[in-house]
Amino acid sequence: MSDGTGASGGLGWPDAPSGPREFSTGLGWPGERVPPQEEPTSPQATEAVEAPADDAVSRETSALAGGRVRTAADLSELAVTVHDETTPLARAAEHSVLARMGARARVAMPRPESTRVMVVANQKGGVGKTTSTVNVAAALAQLGQRVLVVDLDPQGNASTALGTPHHRGVASTYDALVDGTPLAEVATPAADLENLWVVPATIDLAGAEIELVSVVARENRLARALASHPGIGSADVAGDDRFDYVLIDCPPSLGLLTLNALVAGAEVMIPIQAEYYALEGLGQLLETIEMVRAHLNPRLTVSSILITMYDARTRLAAGVADEVREHFADQVLKTTIPRSVRVSEAPSYGQTVMTYDPASPGALSYLEAAREVAQQVTQPTTQPTTQPITEGAPR
Numbered sequence: 479m480s481d482g483t484g485a486s487g488g489l490g491w492p493d494a495p496s497g498p499r500e501f502s503t504g505l506g507w508p509g510e511r512v513p514p515q516e517e518p519t520s521p522q523a524t525e526a527v528e529a530p531a532d533d534a535v536s537r538e539t540s541a542l543a544g545g546r547v548r549t550a551a552d553l554s555e556l557a558v559t560v561h562d563e564t565t566p567l568a569r570a571a572e573h574s575v576l577a578r579m580g581a582r583a584r585v586a587m588p589r590p591e592s593t594r595v596m597v598v599a600n601q602k603g604g605v606g607k608t609t610s611t612v613n614v615a616a617a618l619a620q621l622g623q624r625v626l627v628v629d630l631d632p633q634g635n636a637s638t639a640l641g642t643p644h645h646r647g648v649a650s651t652y653d654a655l656v657d658g659t660p661l662a663e664v665a666t667p668a669a670d671l672e673n674l675w676v677v678p679a680t681i682d683l684a685g686a687e688i689e690l691v692s693v694v695a696r697e698n699r700l701a702r703a704l705a706s707h708p709g710i711g712s713a714d715v716a717g718d719d720r721f722d723y724v725l726i727d728c729p730p731s732l733g734l735l736t737l738n739a740l741v742a743g744a745e746v747m748i749p750i751q752a753e754y755y756a757l758e759g760l761g762q763l764l765e766t767i768e769m770v771r772a773h774l775n776p777r778l779t780v781s782s783i784l785i786t787m788y789d790a791r792t793r794l795a796a797g798v799a800d801e802v803r804e805h806f807a808d809q810v811l812k813t814t815i816p817r818s819v820r821v822s823e824a825p826s827y828g829q830t831v832m833t834y835d836p837a838s839p840g841a842l843s844y845l846e847a848a849r850e851v852a853q854q855v856t857q858p859t860t861q862p863t864t865q866p867i868t869e870g871a872p873r
């Protein structure tokens with residue numbers, strides 16, 4: 479493969495072939511890439527996003543829609559036994575099996591009575607907050623819910639993943655927070671999915687923490703913006719066009735932006751990466767949530783903990799997952815998200831994995847996680863069910 483510079487001899491490398499430069503992934507330049515679903519390798523790849531129209535729904539599909547949630551064990555086993563991308567034939571077979579088992583089951587779920595505002599937070603960086611926000615949001619949209627994603631991270635990763643421009647000058651979260659622009663004016667439809675809207679984040683948001691310091695009730699800015707949106711609220715007030723879910727993607731810190739989200743939301747979803755040190759720092763996040771609940775937002779609860787980047791082949795991942803379940807038995811979703819190349823490459827096409835490769839294990843896992851979220855009826859508390867976490871202890 480060409481090294482892109484044309485230099486070859488001298489170091490013992492074979493001569494680079496002439497022709498177009500390629501990335502080492504072999505995918506070519508971004509503009510030349512063809513997302514897999516544009517040329518599906520199996521019929522299921524296109525069928526996957528369509529809800530079944532009639533009684534032809536398979537029994538397993540009905541069982542899934544009827545509430546049986548596939549467990550993490552099921553999914554990780556699926557990922558290990560079926561995931562094989564070595565040949566086009568193997569890939570087509572994989573799609574076929576996975577799509578038959580779950581992807582066609584995207585029948586609409588009942589809508590909540592009023593908008594559920596969920597804050598996706600963890601001050602640890604790179605644990606899958608953004609990936610979980612956009613994929614759970616996309617999965618909920620595929621399940622017939624109307625969803626708004628608020629990108630509250632100046633990095634703007636959620637905006638990128640949803641194919642929404644977020645360069646300087648675009649109407650964004652900054653305008654809503656700092657200038658008080660109505661949220662409805664800064665929300666735009668996501669690129670590839672119906673029912674999904676995005677409030678993008680531009681780099682200006684990085685300055686918002688400082689600019690808001692002198693503003694009265696600075697921690698309430700997002701809460702006010704959400705409260706004055708006509709499509710956010712209960713069915714009788716906001717009507718059928720209401721949003722069913724608002725998902726807020728937080729930056730990796732517990733600063734004023736995350737505080738705004740915690741004051742604005744009623745539920746927190748905490749993604750936890752199945753890695754060593756996963757629980758370190760979590761105590762601080764829970765303390766912050768507790769303080770916000772005590773002083774600023776009594777409705778706030780931790781409703782979901784989602785284990786991400788789970789590698790079923792390692793004992794470490796299983797150990798971390800066990801420990802998380804031990805501490806948060808009621809809040810941990812049964813579904814874990816496997817580590818998957820498809821999940822991580824989807825944003826480079828401006829997509830979520832839910833549209834980029836809907837039958838892949840990552841997409842099916844996010845779909846299951848979204849179903850679990852949609853089925854939650856009770857609101858658990860923030861209290862760990864067993865011993866509190868000891869900061870600094872090796873995990």
Ligand SMILES: Nc1ncnc2c1ncn2[C@@H]1O[C@H](COP(=O)(O)OP(=O)(O)OP(=O)(O)O)[C@@H](O)[C@H]1O
Nearest residue numbers: 603604605606607608609730787816817818821822
């Ligand atoms: N299930 C997964 N499989 C493989 N890679 C993943 C998975 N989930 C997330 N990633 C990758 O891990 C990295 C971090 O994920 P992400 O950006 O979602 O984390 P984050 O918590 O939002 O990060 P930050 O704290 O910077 O906002 C990204 O490169 C993402 O593509």
Ligand SMILES: [Mg+2]
Nearest residue numbers: 607608631635
């Ligand atoms: Mg992020």
